[in-house]
Amino acid sequence: MTSVQDLIVPHLRALNTYQGVDPMEVLAEQAGIAPEDVIRLNGNENPYGPSPRVVEALGKFQHYNHYPDPGQRRLREALSDYLEVDPGRIVCGNGSDELIDMLLRMFVGPGDNVLLPTPTFGMYAFNTEVVGGDPVSVPRDDNFEIDLEAVRIAVTPKTKAVFLASPNNPSGNVATEAQIQGLLETGVLVVVDEAYYEFCGESVLPMVEDYPNLVVLRTFSKWAGLAGLRLGLGVMDPAISQTMMSMKPPYNVTLPAEVGLLASLEDRPTLMSRVQAIVQERDRMMSLLQQIPGVDPWPSRANFILCGLPEGRGKEIFEGLCRRGIFLRYFGNARLQDYIRISVGLPEETDAVIAALADLVGA
Ligand SMILES: *Cc1c(COP(=O)(O)O)cnc(C)c1O
Numbered sequence: 001m002t003s004v005q006d007l008i009v010p011h012l013r014a015l016n017t018y019q020g021v022d023p024m025e026v027l028a029e030q031a032g033i034a035p036e037d038v039i040r041l042n043g044n045e046n047p048y049g050p051s052p053r054v055v056e057a058l059g060k061f062q063h064y065n066h067y068p069d070p071g072q073r074r075l076r077e078a079l080s081d082y083l084e085v086d087p088g089r090i091v092c093g094n095g096s097d098e099l100i101d102m103l104l105r106m107f108v109g110p111g112d113n114v115l116l117p118t119p120t121f122g123m124y125a126f127n128t129e130v131v132g133g134d135p136v137s138v139p140r141d142d143n144f145e146i147d148l149e150a151v152r153i154a155v156t157p158k159t160k161a162v163f164l165a166s167p168n169n170p171s172g173n174v175a176t177e178a179q180i181q182g183l184l185e186t187g188v189l190v191v192v193d194e195a196y197y198e199f200c201g202e203s204v205l206p207m208v209e210d211y212p213n214l215v216v217l218r219t220f221s222k223w224a225g226l227a228g229l230r231l232g233l234g235v236m237d238p239a240i241s242q243t244m245m246s247m248k249p250p251y252n253v254t255l256p257a258e259v260g261l262l263a264s265l266e267d268r269p270t271l272m273s274r275v276q277a278i279v280q281e282r283d284r285m286m287s288l289l290q291q292i293p294g295v296d297p298w299p300s301r302a303n304f305i306l307c308g309l310p311e312g313r314g315k316e317i318f319e320g321l322c323r324r325g326i327f328l329r330y331f332g333n334a335r336l337q338d339y340i341r342i343s344v345g346l347p348e349e350t351d352a353v354i355a356a357l358a359d360l361v362g363a
Contacts, residue, residue, distance in 0.1 A: 011110065011132040018126040022327075031325040039352055041343040042329040044169070044196075044304050046225035048274045051267040054226070054260045061259050068258060070250035075258055079233055082265055083205065083218075089235050091244045092253045092261075096195060096219040096232025100163070101127050102244055103215060103234070107160045107189050108133040115154050115162045117146045119170060119336055121193065124163040133160070139335070144171035144298070148182045161189035166204070167196045170329065170341040172300025174202050184211045191215045196302035198223035198275050199282075205235060212237040222303060223275050224264040229257045278303050282344045288354045289342075294361050304329075304343045310361060314338035320360045326353055 005013065021043035028035040069075075076087035083090070093099040100123050108114055110132035116124050118137040125135035136159075138150050151162060162183050166175040175192070183190045190213055197203050197218060205216050215236040221227035231253065236244075264271060282300060289297040289307060296308030309317050314337050318330035321340075329341040342353060 009132070011129065015129055016126065018122055027322075027327050028325070031322060033325045037325055039326045039345070039349050041304075041345050041349060041353065042327045042341075043227070044222055044302070044343045045227055046222060046274070046303075047278070047345040047349070048225060050225040050229075050260065051264050051271055053263040053267040053270075057259050057263040058256055061256060063255060066255060068251050068253055068255045071245070072253060075233075075253065075261060078262055078265055083235060085205070085208070085235050086238075088238050089208065089241055091234050091236070091241050091248070093232045093234065093248075094252045094254075094257075095221060095227075095230040096193065096217045096234070097123055097127075098230075098252060099217055099232055099234040100124060100191070100193070101130070102248055103161070103189070103191060104128055104131045104133065106240070106243060106247065111158060112160045113156070113158050115151055115159060115188075117151065117162070117164050117168075119144070119331065119333070120163070121165050121169045121195075134158075140168075140171070144168060144173055146175055146179050146183075148179055151183060152186060155186050155188060159186075159188050161191060162186070163191045163193065165193040165195060166202075167200055167300065167302040169195065169302070170304065170306045170331070170336070170339075172298055172302050172304065172306055174200055174301050177204060177207070180204050180207070180214075184214055187213065189213050189215065191217065193217040195219045195222055198272070199279055199303050200301035202301070208235050208237070212239065215240065220261060220264060224260075224271055225274075226257070226260050226264065229260045230254070231257045231261050278344050281347060281350060284347070285342070285344060285350045285354070288350065289357075292354070292358045292361055295357065304341050306339055306341050309338045309340060311338055313361075314340065317357070317360050321353075321356055324356050326356055328353070 024035045024038050028038045072092050075092045076090045079090050080087040104127045108131050113134040113136045114128045115136050117140050128135040138154050141147050208214050217234050219232040294310040298306045
């Protein structure tokens, strides 16, 4: 008899899983401290939480017994007004992660590949492997800019897509319109993940009408503080959105998520003033980091800062911070061995990170 494991499709038997962020309680136990003393700046979460209107609307919400609308009508109408694009071009997902997954399932199969200007968001490579495709890394240059020529050379008949984040996670820089145009001219699907758009204000959304191979992703996880509700969206050519609507799980976005999205859009001034506070705090953290000898922060347009650390000391400093109850994002791959990514939190969290970092680096 064959073992049940042999029945699993081969490419999923030894998958490199995606390392998501651990809950506060787990981190507290690791550091041997109380959960309220944990400083968790490893997931680019919004330190101010959701809009109070979301909390209020969900407090009143009762219809958990109903299925959500498979056609996403209210969501797509509301987002159409917000984004000023035709509702037929919009698809909502259970986080933008689900849109990444659906795009890969639509465009990529075993034997196909996806080009990834790296370092970048880990979900692209992970989900490519889940569908049996090959993620092909095309290293960004010394300033983390996309190497357009290298991408062009890497395109083969097996290449189905290029995925990039702008601002890029973890480097924080924005891709120029010219770079994206250069990628679009290769003719493969180009997915521009604008998860941090609201922190920088630069978008290629208007290009979607001119380029049927361009998909723009957004999320309510970061600027609107709804990471736990799971709400992302994509804007794309109607030919892509129609197929995506036909193949998606019918009830992929929950009713509470819909309530959260509508209430967030009604409270944009509050949410955008928090975004401004985060941007200001990012710039304050940047100047404090610059004052620590041996620490080399990269200019960022998002709600995090990638920081170079003294050579050969990245892992040790990351672990030292964990022992003090400060959890940042460490990647540990060859290129980012001596880097750490710090999400922008509350001012007192910045101060604690700066003090601990100065202490550890100086030690
Ligand atoms: C955080 C992040 C996301 C996450 O999106 P969800 O909507 O929470 O799934 C997507 N893309 C990038 C680049 C991110 O950093």
